[in-house]
Amino acid sequence: MRGSNTALGAAGLAVFLALGEAVPRLGLVKEAYFPPTSRIASALWDEVTTDGFWSALGDTLTGWAVGLAIAVCAGVVVGVTVSIVPYLRETTASTIEFLRPIPSVALIPLAVLLYGAELKSVLILVVYASFWQVLVQTLYGVQDVDPVAEETARSYGLGTWARVRHVLWPTALPYVMTGVRLAAAVALILAITAELIIGAPGLGQEIAVAQTSQAVPEMYALIVVTGVLGLLINVGARTVERRALAWHQSVRGEVAV
Amino acid sequence: MRRLLAGLTAGAFLLVATACGSSDDSNSSSDKGSSSGGTTTVKVGIIPIVDVAPLYLGQKKGFFSKQGLKLSMTLAQGGAAIVPGVTSGQFQFGFSNMTSLMVAQSNNVPIEAIANGVASTGVEGKDFGGLVVKKGSPIKSAKELEGKKVAVNTLKNINEIVVRDSIRRAGGDPDKVNLVELAFDQMPAALDSGQIDAAMAVEPALTTMKLQGAVEIASPMVDVAPDLTVAMYFTSTAYAQKNPAIVKKFQEATAESLAYTDTHPDEVRQIVTTYTKTPANVLAALTLPKWPADANRSSIEALEKLSEQYGLFKTAPDLDKLLP
Numbered sequence: 001m002r003g004s005n006t007a008l009g010a011a012g013l014a015v016f017l018a019l020g021e022a023v024p025r026l027g028l029v030k031e032a033y034f035p036p037t038s039r040i041a042s043a044l045w046d047e048v049t050t051d052g053f054w055s056a057l058g059d060t061l062t063g064w065a066v067g068l069a070i071a072v073c074a075g076v077v078v079g080v081t082v083s084i085v086p087y088l089r090e091t092t093a094s095t096i097e098f099l100r101p102i103p104s105v106a107l108i109p110l111a112v113l114l115y116g117a118e119l120k121s122v123l124i125l126v127v128y129a130s131f132w133q134v135l136v137q138t139l140y141g142v143q144d145v146d147p148v149a150e151e152t153a154r155s156y157g158l159g160t161w162a163r164v165r166h167v168l169w170p171t172a173l174p175y176v177m178t179g180v181r182l183a184a185a186v187a188l189i190l191a192i193t194a195e196l197i198i199g200a201p202g203l204g205q206e207i208a209v210a211q212t213s214q215a216v217p218e219m220y221a222l223i224v225v226t227g228v229l230g231l232l233i234n235v236g237a238r239t240v241e242r243r244a245l246a247w248h249q250s251v252r253g254e255v256a257v
Numbered sequence: 258m259r260r261l262l263a264g265l266t267a268g269a270f271l272l273v274a275t276a277c278g279s280s281d282d283s284n285s286s287s288d289k290g291s292s293s294g295g296t297t298t299v300k301v302g303i304i305p306i307v308d309v310a311p312l313y314l315g316q317k318k319g320f321f322s323k324q325g326l327k328l329s330m331t332l333a334q335g336g337a338a339i340v341p342g343v344t345s346g347q348f349q350f351g352f353s354n355m356t357s358l359m360v361a362q363s364n365n366v367p368i369e370a371i372a373n374g375v376a377s378t379g380v381e382g383k384d385f386g387g388l389v390v391k392k393g394s395p396i397k398s399a400k401e402l403e404g405k406k407v408a409v410n411t412l413k414n415i416n417e418i419v420v421r422d423s424i425r426r427a428g429g430d431p432d433k434v435n436l437v438e439l440a441f442d443q444m445p446a447a448l449d450s451g452q453i454d455a456a457m458a459v460e461p462a463l464t465t466m467k468l469q470g471a472v473e474i475a476s477p478m479v480d481v482a483p484d485l486t487v488a489m490y491f492t493s494t495a496y497a498q499k500n501p502a503i504v505k506k507f508q509e510a511t512a513e514s515l516a517y518t519d520t521h522p523d524e525v526r527q528i529v530t531t532y533t534k535t536p537a538n539v540l541a542a543l544t545l546p547k548w549p550a551d552a553n554r555s556s557i558e559a560l561e562k563l564s565e566q567y568g569l570f571k572t573a574p575d576l577d578k579l580l581p
Contacts, residue, residue: 032469033446112338116347117331199332206534209305209332211442214465215534 035217043217044224053206057225060202063119063191064184064233067126071187072180075131079138080164080172089139100136104129104190105197112198122194122202129190130183134176141175142168174245181237188233192226203229297503298327301490302339302348305332305533307385307460308375308488309352310525311548313532315514324506330532344368344493349500350507354488355557356415356564363574367494371504371581372511374488376547376556377478384476385546386459386487388420391448392470396455399475400429405454408439408447415487416457418563419477426480431567445469461535464542481563482556489552508581512550519548552580 020037023029035043047053082088104125111121145168153167195204203226210219245251303309309330315321316328331348333339339351340361350371353361358370378384388407390396396405402424409416421431439447444456445465457477458466467473478485490511497504518525522545529535535543557576565573 030446030449032449112341113345116342116345117333199338205332209532210534212305213533213535214442214445214461214539215536218534 033216035220039217040220040224043215044221047218047221047225056201056203056206057229059119059200060188060191060195060204060229063122063126063194063200063202064187066119067123067191068130068180068184068187070123071127071130071183072134074127075134075179075183076138076176079135079176080142080168083139083142084160084164084168096132096135100132102128105193108194108197111194117199119200121198122191122200125194126187126190130187133183133186134179137175137179137182138172141172144175145171174248174250177241177244181234181241184233184237185230188226188230296322296325296327298329299349299503299507300329300331300347302331302333302342302351304339304352307525307529307533307535307543308546310528311511311514311518313528314518314521314524315510317528318514318517320513320517321507321510324510326503326506326510340366340368343491343496346493346496349496349503350490350492352488352490354415355486355560356418356569358489358491358579359557359561359564359574359576360414360569362579363570363572368491368579369494369497369581370489370491370552370579371497372490372508373486373515373549373552374490375486376549376553377476377485377487378544378547379479379484381476381479382473383544384479385463385544386416386419386457386476386478387463387473388423388455388457388475388477389448389463389466389471389473390455391451392472394454394472396474398427399423399477400427402455403429403433404435406435406437406452408437408444408453408456408458410439410441410457410459412436412438413569415560416477418560418567418569419481420457421567422563423475423477423480427475445471460543460546461533461539464539464544468539468542482553482559484547484549484553485556485560486549486552487546515548515550554580 017037020040022036024031024034024036031039082092107125107128108121111124115121115124149167149171150163153163158166191202192204192207194200195202196208197204199205199208203222207219207222207226210216210222242251301312303312312321312328312330321328331342333342339348339353340357342348343351344366352374358368361368377386388399396402399420407420409420411417417436420436421434424434425431437453439453439456441458441462444453444458444462447453448456448466448471449469455474456462456466456471463473478487490507492504492507525545526540526543529540554576557580561574561576564570
């Protein structure tokens with residue numbers, strides 16, 4: 001089953017790549033502005049053999065990883081705190097609903113004013129965008145705690161910390177992991193966007209330089225790299241999710257009773 | 258009690274935010290850049306184009322290290338982001354076109370130009386910027402652009418001014434042209450597909466279009482003045498007052514770099530590959546600008562007059578304050 005899925009996935013990708021080769025070759029779009037797959041592939045090869053590419057990749061991944069780590073920690077801590085401290089959820093709900101829809105990109109002027117074209121600016125955008133994903137999932141997860149289990153834990157005399165650890169956390173974890181997976185993708189998008197627009201070092205800036213240099217194939221090659229990065233991050237996030245939730249029925253895949 | 262807690266959390270949040278902000282302020286307000294072992298590192302805000310080759314070449318040739326300077330280039334997206342970066346102290350120096358500098362000065366933005374940046378070649382048809390039409394276009398002169406769609410990278414800036422003036426010089430009505438804003442890198446595709454009738458582009462977009470058969474109908478920057486000073490390096494007034502020695506060193510190193518760059522075109526084409534990704538065929542055909550050691554004041558005055566004529570200034574800029 002899994003084997004055939006992989007085969008289908010590969011076939012789909014092959015068709016996509018072939019289309020990418022054929023469309024410009026047939027003259028449906030101009031080769032100069034949309035180079036065929038083979039041309040992009042050779043530009044990609046040229047890119048990966050330069051040092052600049054790897055340091056840019058490193059910069060992007062640093063921004064992504066640090067930003068995601070901050071967002072996940074903050075999201076979980078704030079989410080749990082807001083949920084278990086009575087009335088705090090109600091007090092903060094409107095504020096959260098107000099702040100959450102603000103697009104991170106709208107904070108670019110603020111980030112530039114505060115930190116200029118540096119990693120810190122990237123982090124502001126990445127953290128802001130991915131924090132809400134984790135926070136909201138954590139809030140929902142905590143809400144999902146079975147009241148009977150909670151009451152049982154209480155009547156057995158478990159303290160607050162023990163209840164968080166043994167009742168709340170296992171219930172919330174599947175939600176949190178979904179939040180982390182979403183946040184991982186969002187963090188990458190924002191890291192690249194920040195570099196592209198602010199000019200902080202990284203893959204986004206390389207794309208911008210290729211664009212101003214009229215280096216069209218190189219630009220597409222770098223865009224492909226960001227796509228591959230997104231794919232790897234998603235696969236990685238799913239793996240982590242499966243590991244962390246190995247005990248959970250959604251992952252065990254056994255028939256629920 | 259709970260509200261108090263929420264208040265405290267919010268307060269703590271703000272405190273952290275301001276703490277981060279102020280720690281950054283203290284970094285940038287030290288204003289000297291970081292110095293170690295007699296070498297001062299200064300941040301320069303630039304755009305990754307051929308115009309700034311002297312900085313890279315001068316750095317490589319040791320003209321800056323000789324003065325005890327180390328340049329740290331920050332690539333900005335478009336010159337507009339550089340002026341605020343310099344005034345806020347994120348960059349010690351910046352690269353900007355003359356019109357932007359004059360507009361900033363006329364709005365009392367505290368900046369001063371300190372070293373020459375780049376100049377037009379002054380040769381009609383062989384400048385690093387040009388007004389081009391598509392291959393086979395019926396438009397043969399700038400006059401015929403009346404009622405046509407012409408792309409410039411930024412409206413209300415140097416390229417709009419020079420295009421309007423070229424149309425006027427060719428006998429057309431500069432107010433009848435339909436100018437649209439389009440980034441240089443998008444001009445080749447737009448011209449090719451007929452979305453625009455003409456484009457005012459600089460290198461490397463200009464060569465890209467010419468290689469596709471586009472025809473140059475005017476060299477607007479040459480039309481304004483012979484050897485027009487197109488851009489300069491600048492710093493904030495505050496930085497210049499606090500660090501006159503560093504500014505002086507930067508000026509001397511830049512002057513030496515400009516002179517060297519202007520006489521070594523082959524090395525320019527080589528150094529450009531280290532900070533841009535310009536394709537080899539475009540790079541070989543590129544028209545290099547001129548890099549005179551000093552700004553050409555009379556050309557700047559000509560540009561000022563035109564900019565005023567086309568309504569860019571609320572009050573006229575004070576060139577004595579702006580120029581070195």
